Amino acid sequence: MKAPSRSNGKSKPSFGRIIARVVWMSIKLLIIPVLCVAALIVGLAIGFSVLGDKPVSEVFDIKTWKHMYDLVFAEGG
Incomplete structure (x- = not known):
């Protein structure tokens, strides 16, 4: 007799979560240069x-x- 297979809790992330992570990483990477320019x-x-x-x-x-x-940068002379 075999035990039923269990999911290990690692399901595939949804498309919305992937987009949210990409947007969040973009914001984190761009915040310092934007603040420096400002x-x-x-x-x-x-x-x-x-x-x-x-x-x-x-x-x-x-x-x-x-x-x-x-x-x-004028010539001194």
């Missing part, structure tokens, strides 16, 4: 407007960053 933007805006006494809109102007690049 902190960079907020820091630039606050530093440029408070310390530099300039309008916040100039932070996102390409001319501002070209001028900064030219100041940093």
